[in-house]
Amino acid sequence: MAGFDDPIILVALICIPLLFLFYRRIVAKKRQEAMKFSHIGFIKSALGNKKKSKRSEILLFLSFSMIACMIIGLANPHIPLEQTKEGVNVVLVLDISGSMLASDYQPNRIEAAKSSAEILLNSLNDKDHAGIVVFESGATTAAYLSPYKEKVIEKLRSITAKEGKTAIGDGLTLGIDMASSIPNKKKVVILLSDGVNNAGIITPDEAIQFAIANQIQVNTIGMGSEGKVKLGEDWWGNPVYAELDEETLQNIAIQTGGSYFKSVDISTLDSVYENISENIEREQEETNIKDWFFFAAITLLLIQFYLRYGKGRIIQ
Numbered sequence: 001m002a003g004f005d006d007p008i009i010l011v012a013l014i015c016i017p018l019l020f021l022f023y024r025r026i027v028a029k030k031r032q033e034a035m036k037f038s039h040i041g042f043i044k045s046a047l048g049n050k051k052k053s054k055r056s057e058i059l060l061f062l063s064f065s066m067i068a069c070m071i072i073g074l075a076n077p078h079i080p081l082e083q084t085k086e087g088v089n090v091v092l093v094l095d096i097s098g099s100m101l102a103s104d105y106q107p108n109r110i111e112a113a114k115s116s117a118e119i120l121l122n123s124l125n126d127k128d129h130a131g132i133v134v135f136e137s138g139a140t141t142a143a144y145l146s147p148y149k150e151k152v153i154e155k156l157r158s159i160t161a162k163e164g165k166t167a168i169g170d171g172l173t174l175g176i177d178m179a180s181s182i183p184n185k186k187k188v189v190i191l192l193s194d195g196v197n198n199a200g201i202i203t204p205d206e207a208i209q210f211a212i213a214n215q216i217q218v219n220t221i222g223m224g225s226e227g228k229v230k231l232g233e234d235w236w237g238n239p240v241y242a243e244l245d246e247e248t249l250q251n252i253a254i255q256t257g258g259s260y261f262k263s264v265d266i267s268t269l270d271s272v273y274e275n276i277s278e279n280i281e282r283e284q285e286e287t288n289i290k291d292w293f294f295f296a297a298i299t300l301l302l303i304q305f306y307l308r309y310g311k312g313r314i315i316q
Contacts, residue, residue: 005076005288012071016064023060059304066300073293087127088280089145089185092117092156093175095168095193095223097136099243100161102194104225105266110161113192113223116269117156120190121149123277129185131178132156135171136164137199145178167200168193168248172207172218180214187216188280191252194223196245204248211256219258219276220249223269 004010094117096110105112121130130152131145143155172191179187189211197204211218224244246262253260261276263269 003078005078007075009071009075013068016068019067020060020064055307059307062300062304062307066297066304069293069297069300073290073297076288076290077293078288087125087129087147087185089129089131089179089182089187090120090124090280091131091133091145091175091179091187091189092120093133093135093171093189093191094142094159095136095166095171095195096134096159096161096164097166097195098161098163099166099195100223105223105269108161109194109223110159112266112269114156114159116266116273117192118153119270120273120277121153121156123274124149129182132159133171133175133178134159135167135174135200136162138164138167139170139174139200141174141178145181165199166193166195166197167202168195168197168245169202169204169207170200172204172252173202173210176207176211176214176216176218179216187214188258189216189218190221190276191218191249192221192223193249194244196243197248204252208252208255211252216256217258218252218256219261220253221261221263221269221272222246222249223263225264 094113100108100110100113102109124130127147128149129145129147130143130149131141132143132152132155133139134142142159143152146152168191171193172189175189175191176187179189208218222244246260250260252258259276261272263272
């Protein structure tokens with residue numbers, strides 16, 4: 001929304017109509033005095049011809065416009081523009097628990113997730129910062145928040161899955177903390193998981209409240225095939241299947257103002273990251289435009305100077 005840093009200065013604009021009324025009063029007085037004399041030549045001289053009168057009005061209009069531009073400029077006007085100078089903090093929170101080694105995605109889930117995440121990182125703007133948090137039985141930082149996306153991608157490519165459980169709450173909390181580490185930026189966290197929260201010391205609900213308190217939008221991605229995916233067997237030889245807790249991921253997205261996406265194969269995962277990249281909301285920036293008004297004032301001054309003393313004019 002447009003506004004002014006020093007709106008009180010705009011009160012000075014009232015001097016313009018006051019100056020105009022003063023000018024009209026002087027002109028009217030001059031006409032009245034001229035009528036007291038019968039000499040036609042003097043009256044013409046006092047009243048002036050229409051061409052000269054029109055030129056005087058133009059010069060007067062330019063003077064008032066110049067004064068108005070200077071006053072508005074001194075009030076420091078600003079307008080909102082697309083995208084902030086500071087950019088956006090984007091943090092990827094990636095599940096690296098044992099289930100991410102499942103081979104329903106080629107070559108496996110973790111490698112597919114890393115490949116698709118590069119799509120998002122490569123699409124970010126120069127002034128955006130990116131970072132990566134990984135989690136399994138606990139959470140840790142894989143790449144610190146940085147404007148150097150190529151360095152972040154290098155760290156992403158080196159990530160490997162672990163034989164651990166799934167601590168969604170811990171991973172999300174660390175991601176939120178990272179997103180908040182650089183102030184004055186919009187913050188977006190993207191959480192990808194293929195499992196159920198079954199480890200860690202922070203619950204998903206506690207992480208949600210942390211995100212809300214820090215005004216951070218969380219987009220979530222549920223990774224898993226349409227059918228059952230066997231991960232292996234337990235101690236007694238019973239098959240163990242990958243589970244996806246969509247309800248928890250949906251709840252995280254809804255309560256933090258984000259979106260939930262379901263990925264069933266590498267193609268849909270690529271599309272998910274492309275969709276998130278295109279829909280990252282960028283805050284409007286209040287940009288000072290006082291120089292525009294100062295430039296306009298100088299331009300009007302030059303025009304007035306030309307009309308007074310330019311080619312074919314006699315200096316009065």
